Amino acid sequence: MNKDALIAIRRDLHKIPELGFQEHKTQKYLLDYIHSLPNERLEVKTWRTGIFVKVHGTNPRKMIAYRTDIDGLPIEEKTGLSFQSEHPGLMHACGHDFHMTIALGVLTHFAYHPIQDDLLFIFQPAEEGPGGAEPMLNSEIMQQWMPDMITALHIAPELPVGTIGMKPGLLFANTSELFIDLTGKGGHAAFPHTTHDMVVAACSLVTQLQSIVSRNIDPLDSAVITIGKIASGTIQNIIADHARLEGTIRTFSVESMEKVKKRIEDMVKGIEIGYQCKAEIDWGSMYYQVWNDEALSKEFMEFVQNETEIQLHVCKEAMTGEDFGYMLAKIPGFMFWLGVDSPYGLHHAKLSPNEQAIFKAVDLICQYFEWKGNK
Template sequence: MTLTTKALTKIYEDLHQIPELGLQEHETQAYLLNVIKRLPQTNLKIKTVETATLVLVAGSVAKKTIGWRTDIDALPVTEKTGLPFASKHPGMMHACGHDLHMTVALGLLAYFAEHQPKNNLFFLFQPAEENASGGKRLYDSGALDDWLPDEIYGLHINPQLPAGAIGCRQGTLFAGTCEIHARFHGKSGHAAYPHLANDMVVAGAYFVSQLQTIVSRNVNPIEAGVVTLGQFHAGTIGNVISGEAKIDGTIRALTQKMNRHIQRRVQTIAEGVALAFNCEVELKLNQGGYYPVENNPITTKALIDFMQQEPGVNFIETEPAMTGEDFGYLISKINGTMFWLGVDQPYQLHSEKLAPNEAAIEKGVAAITAYFKQRDQTLA
């Protein structure tokens, strides 16, 4: 059965009320399965892996498999929208729009469950996008192997675009990210006897200062990179020299090559600071599956060409963003494209007041369904 606008709105509002953190999405998975199992089952195959749900729509004369991925987890944010269907789970909220992502995916799946495609369609309802590289976790486990698509697509809501608008670009859509966790170990002591101690406030400060030179002096000015250090913890009181410093931050880059380059510079600087200050350093650079979302040129051209010509679609060419998305790992392995779906909101992603314009749901489902119908017919 094709889901009506009223049914999709109800699904969205239901999902919004039950946000769950990564790998804990049990209630969400149960809700999704309940909706999916009410669809025509003739051409559907369903599997679950932990809190992931995988659905294959068998094509009538399948030669290829087209994939669609949606994320299902939420954030540890206390909601302040005032909506009548606000989160029922204290301290958790769909502040990144994954509830709307799931709703669009269900609308798309419902159509093709009723209207069998020529090629296979594969739907991945993926957990842990926000915190545990869920895409990488599933891909590396082999859980996708049986139904591995030839190409894969996904979307992310964009509060700055008009409701229902489709935004995309050739090249990188989202940056790749990498966590920085540095721990410097020296020797604590009395503030009056610095020569008998090894001050890690100074060592840590030097590390912070040196990292600021990476983008300004080691990155090509016409390329992009960000190094931000958001936490620095050292010491307990002003008259005690700290023997430890803990520094945490993030790297952002628009290509995996640049991300690796910046990681190497962080590593070199950390080792140099340890040598210069005669201390020990523990450095962890954790990228996980948060690769840059580098859109495939072939699938992206197909999507953009279609959306530009499709009546009723408001297509907007967008600039790359420094936000991260673990879809980047999947399309480093599978040709694919991610794009924006506008939701017309004054509040940004991850805001406790984010409340997407629900008109985006029907427009998004209609545009993507039309693209998949066309892609299904043209894909050899």
């Protein structure tokens, strides 16, 4: 596949972002392209809006998997690009259009040039939510085609093109959404003594939540609790009977995640008593930490340094979340950051990665799979 074809695919996909498990146009586009490839060694199966593609090797001893995510985000695009999103309020603001294009580029190479080992390409829906990796991992297809190792990448706007970021061990954090509904008793602003004010209760709870990390988590560990949205009330002179808090929790250890959630539950019970209300907690989507296999990661890093022109940046772990962690919990493998040199970060309405990074990634992964799959 030449560079012009890769750019055309990326721009086509960028125009049609879709939310998790709604990626119907995206799935059709991917399938149409996959079915255009030589099919002598390809075996294609669909799962919901996702796709599995197995490339049968010439003398297989193991199966190597490559995973890409395919969904977009509920963000109104503001890039001004000629190929910007055609779906109002939706955008590929996390680089999944890049991820898919890279996967198709690698798949194309091995459809024409198979290696000894089997390859499995996984086009996974719903990474941004509600989470597609875990159910896809547990699907009958994946159980039948369980790989021996698995890899993936994620674009990194802050890194230059031609650079990857990686480290063995923890790369991305454990994450959980957080939704808290408080229900009390509303009334007239002139008679507060007859009400149970949920604006006051919500404000008190937000303040209390900020003490959890500072007074319950080991200072040498890391955790974050962010309340990003509060919704309550209807007008200035009515005391609200309901408030909803929406936020996120991120931790570098599973144990800290459990501790944070227990403390949130305790504080919410206190709010119920103190403000005479009822409370409900919904943890929403929860993602397991991305933990790179030590041996495979070091082997890949050495390969990059010794066999390619790609610059390796040994990065630190990040508080970002990725449901690829569920796959790494069961299958040895790794994820790495791909430098795309954008002034705007992930989930930004003006994110515009440098398309030259696509070619770098395709070449790197093809070289690595040829080296790894013919050993």
